[in-house]
Amino acid sequence: MLARARVARLVPLDSSSFFSKRLASTKSLKETLQEVIPAKQEQLRRLKTEHGQAVVGEVKIENIIGGMRGLKAMLWDASVLDPIEGIRFHGHSIPDCQKVLPPAPGGKEIIAESMLWLLLTGQVPTTEQTRELSRELAEKGELPEFVETLIDSLPATLHPMTQLGMGVAALNRESSFQAAYERGIKKSEYWTHTLEDCINLIARLPVLAARIYRNVYRPGTPLPAINKDLDLVGNYSNQLGYGDNQSLTEYLRLYIALHGDHEGGNASAHTAHLVGSTLSDPYLSYSAALFALAGPLHGLANQEVLRWQLAMQKEIGDNITHENIKDYLWKTLKSGQVVPGYGHGVLRNPDPRFIALQEFCNTRPDLKNSPIIQLVTKTSEVAPDVLKEHGKTKNPYPNVDATSGCVLYHYGLTEFKYYTVIFGVSRALGALTQLVWARALGLPLERPKSYSMDALEELIKK
Numbered sequence: 166m167l168a169r170a171r172v173a174r175l176v177p178l179d180s181s182s183f184f185s186k187r188l189a190s191t192k193s194l195k196e197t198l199q200e201v202i203p204a205k206q207e208q209l210r211r212l213k214t215e216h217g218q219a220v221v222g223e224v225k226i227e228n229i230i231g232g233m234r235g236l237k238a239m240l241w242d243a244s245v246l247d248p249i250e251g252i253r254f255h256g257h258s259i260p261d262c263q264k265v266l267p268p269a270p271g272g273k274e275i276i277a278e279s280m281l282w283l284l285l286t287g288q289v290p291t292t293e294q295t296r297e298l299s300r301e302l303a304e305k306g307e308l309p310e311f312v313e314t315l316i317d318s319l320p321a322t323l324h325p326m327t328q329l330g331m332g333v334a335a336l337n338r339e340s341s342f343q344a345a346y347e348r349g350i351k352k353s354e355y356w357t358h359t360l361e362d363c364i365n366l367i368a369r370l371p372v373l374a375a376r377i378y379r380n381v382y383r384p385g386t387p388l389p390a391i392n393k394d395l396d397l398v399g400n401y402s403n404q405l406g407y408g409d410n411q412s413l414t415e416y417l418r419l420y421i422a423l424h425g426d427h428e429g430g431n432a433s434a435h436t437a438h439l440v441g442s443t444l445s446d447p448y449l450s451y452s453a454a455l456f457a458l459a460g461p462l463h464g465l466a467n468q469e470v471l472r473w474q475l476a477m478q479k480e481i482g483d484n485i486t487h488e489n490i491k492d493y494l495w496k497t498l499k500s501g502q503v504v505p506g507y508g509h510g511v512l513r514n515p516d517p518r519f520i521a522l523q524e525f526c527n528t529r530p531d532l533k534n535s536p537i538i539q540l541v542t543k544t545s546e547v548a549p550d551v552l553k554e555h556g557k558t559k560n561p562y563p564n565v566d567a568t569s570g571c572v573l574y575h576y577g578l579t580e581f582k583y584y585t586v587i588f589g590v591s592r593a594l595g596a597l598t599q600l601v602w603a604r605a606l607g608l609p610l611e612r613p614k615s616y617s618m619d620a621l622e623e624l625i626k627k
């Protein structure tokens with residue numbers, strides 16, 4: 166059963182009494198969803214029946230051959246990305262979220278649970294609801310034994326992202342949705358089984374990810390048990406072996422909350438949505454998403470940034486000046502490579518997630534004075550002008566990956582091939598939210614029309 170605050174257990178689920186209304190803020194995640202779904206279903210029905218023929222844009226050849234950039238072609242309710250302002254989660258900007266979303270006990274940063282609640286329901290959870298969700302996730306975190314055996318049998322030389330994707334796919338043996346589908350449930354019941362799978366997967370992802378870290382980088386060291394009194398990321402940090410570093414744990418909380426969702430068109434979220442649209446279960450859908458995240462133009466960029474910044478540091482030594490950084494940037498560009506951590510498919514301003522992570526660093530003297538963070542900051546002061554002069558990228562500003570991994574490096578989590586795994590733990594929040602909503606709204610199979618070049622030329626002639 167999904168989390169429910171203690172007081173609310175005394176109240177009948179469908180009660181409309183004054184008492185139950187007063188206790189609205191103690192509703193469980195599933196109850197809250199049950200409450201908000203009908204209005205969304207009605208909104209979709211109206212859009213379909215009353216505005217189904219409304220035109221919201223045109224399709225140009227450049228959209229078709231240009232990776233569908235700019236095409237308004239997906240429904241995604243949890244977040245919308247403005248090119249200038251950046252991401253908003255159900256209308257809340259990052260600074261808004263930092264003000265209103267409950268942190269962990271004793272912490273200040275947004276946690277995965279409060280972000281997940283917001284993404285799923287569109288509502289800001291109470292502290293009690295957040296704690297109940299933490300408890301539920303901790304209770305559901307154990308991995309099935311066969312998945313542990315599978316992960317333990319993989320060679321340490323296999324990239325951690327490959328291992329993560331394999332582990333997540335294997336978890337589908339436990340899929341409630343798949344079992345219910347085989348039994349033959351009604352379409353209106355799909356979302357509850359999808360929600361169950363998604364909650365179980367979110368609970369198990371950090372445990373799986375920590376096991377991979379231990380196997381690859383700390384072989385032979387014991388994995389601590391899940392602490393039922395900790396939040397999801399508190400447990401993750403503890404299992405990684407950094408539980409006594411409160412600053413890193415807080416950073417991981419912020420990192421994982423901020424990377425949770427970035428509207429629907431990014432490659433990982435879109436992959437989960439596409440695969441999920443075939444009614445593949447959430448484990449298979451999210452496993453596929455992880456392999457999209459593992460590409461260097463997307464999530465893997467955070468490992469690439471660190472590799473690139475360290476190579477820059479090695480080459481220019483202690484004399485880190487704007488001029489030296491500029492020369493290194495030109496060297497990278499002239500060798501035909503992209504500058505990792507810069508540019509974006511939608512954003513046309515510095516990424517507010519980059520800004521939030523940099524602000525985290527600025528408030529902590531150890532981070533502010535860290536050589537790698539200073540290098541990141543100085544690079545961000547020089548790179549936009551160089552990229553503008555280079556004249557290719559539509560967005561010369563830093564994206565979130567420009568700093569995210571470097572902070573981990575400062576804290577001693579130096580194994581950069583692992584960084585995208587942390588991103589993979591995070592992106593589940595948004596991608597799985599969408600799977601629940603896709604089932605609740607009865608969204609169809611995704612199947613766009615493609616054309617050959619000859620067929621496009623025919624279309625142009627017409």
Ligand SMILES: CC(=O)SCCNC(=O)CCNC(=O)[C@H](O)C(C)(C)COP(=O)(O)OP(=O)(O)OC[C@H]1O[C@@H](n2cnc3c(N)ncnc32)[C@H](O)[C@@H]1OP(=O)(O)O
Binds near residue numbers: 510559560565
């Ligand atoms: C969490 C995330 O996924 S954030 C993104 C992480 N990825 C990176 O940081 C990798 C570096 N950045 C890039 O490769 C790109 O900016 C992307 C993939 C993020 C976006 O790609 P696009 O939307 O195609 O960018 P854009 O339209 O600006 O590209 C135009 C040209 O500029 C180039 N360009 C874009 N960004 C950069 C960059 N950082 N360095 C050098 N050249 C760049 C493109 O390669 C493209 O060149 P081409 O015409 O020779 O093919």
Ligand SMILES: O=C([O-])CC(=O)C(=O)O
Binds near residue numbers: 426427430431433564
């Ligand atoms: O939006 C994108 O295309 C890439 C990105 O920043 C993300 O997925 O977080």
